[in-house]
Amino acid sequence: MPKAYAFTEHGGPEVETFLDLPKPDPGPGQLLVAVRAAGVNPVDWKLRAGKRRPGQGPLTGPEALGSEVAGVVAAVGPGVEGFAVGDPVFGNPVAGGYTEYTLIPTDIAAHKPDALSYTDAATLAVAAATAYDGVRQLDLPAGSTLLVAGAGGGVGVAATQIAVHFGLRVVGTASAGKKEFVESLGATHVARGPQLPERIRESVPGGRVDGIFDLVGGPDLAGVAELLDDRTKLVTVAAKDTVAELGGVPVARARTAAVLDEVALLAVAGVLRPHVTATYPLDRADEALREVEGGHARGKIVIEVSG
Known part of the structure; x- marks a missing residue:
């Protein structure tokens, strides 16, 4: 067997x-x-x-x-x-x-x-497809600033690359040891730790972000949500039960073969490594x-x- x-x-x-x-x-x-x-x-x-x-x-x-x-x-x-x-x-x-x-x-x-x-x-079927669904759900215009909270993990790596491909400016939080890795994806790295919202604010033009893709949850999420003017542009896979309190929503998973085909094409093209x-x-x-x-x-x- x-x-x-x-x-x-x-x-x-x-x-x-x-x-x-x-x-x-x-x-x-x-x-x-x-x-x-x-x-x-x-x-x-x-x-x-x-x-x-x-x-x-x-x-x-x-x-x-x-x-x-x-x-x-x-x-x-x-x-x-x-x-x-x-x-x-x-x-x-x-x-x-x-x-x-x-x-x-x-x-x-x-x-x-x-x-x-x-x-x-x-x-591709979990991490990359979740990333694709979340970035598409945010529907930010090119040139917008997206914060990916947890950019060093599987979904975060994919979300960062897809967002950069769509013309977004990406700020990615991750541990200090992942700085070089996150920057290699095309994002600005901000180390997780004390005063995280303040340090993110210092790293982005105008001190604001246009969207947040949260993969971490936890106590920092409320603070970084304050960097958004439109709270509906906060999506999460890590705080599904509490994100509504901040005005955001869980990532809506499509779970379709069409999305799998899309992420496979991005991978073949070298956009999504x-x-x-x-x-x-x-x-x-x-x-x-x-x-x-x-x-x-x-x-x-x-x-x-x-x-």
Whole structure:
């Protein structure tokens, strides 16, 4: 049976384990995919800790970790059109991603361009697509100033590059150690720490920003929100339950194949560089997730399942 890195109940890292799980059968509108690579994201450990997706039922047995994969179609379910066995694809799995086989619904799957590696493609369905959705949602005109709070992580790296491509001036907050990295993305770096709003104000023309893409949340968010004239131009993935108090909104995820196609084109064009900074084999999936859960990963971490 296929190997998977899964969790058996909600909790901390102690509930994670390697298991042999049955190979799933694709249902209507689904692809069975032989996984080549799986992206690692904060949402993975948050789901393990007990955060369930909207409409997702309670945990009834072991669940493989992972929310984005790239691989090869091994079988197609009833009614599937536009995909065939042997097609390279990437997307959001419904049966986890840290595994040798998984299922992807066709409405959140896309063909992998030949010019894009499986490792890079595995970074697009969560981080890059979230970044694309958020920047599009803000809809700022070229020349505007966008603050990306948390520019050094997976979503922040993608959001910064996409925003620069759209002609925005980007200010990115990240740890002091990520200064050179953030600046290489085309952003002005501001180190996180005391007096953050004041230091951001000093780094932007007029001391104001036109939009905020928040990936951090926490106590600093209220202070940096004061730099906005229009609070509706505050979107977040980290403070969904509290952002309304500041006048902002969560990022509205499109979760469509069309968005996956768009970010893949940006990656092929060199506009969006995934910045995979570390890869791990499947038998070290626990180490990969610890690196992301620790909050200090730079760019993207990927589990390479097969060659």
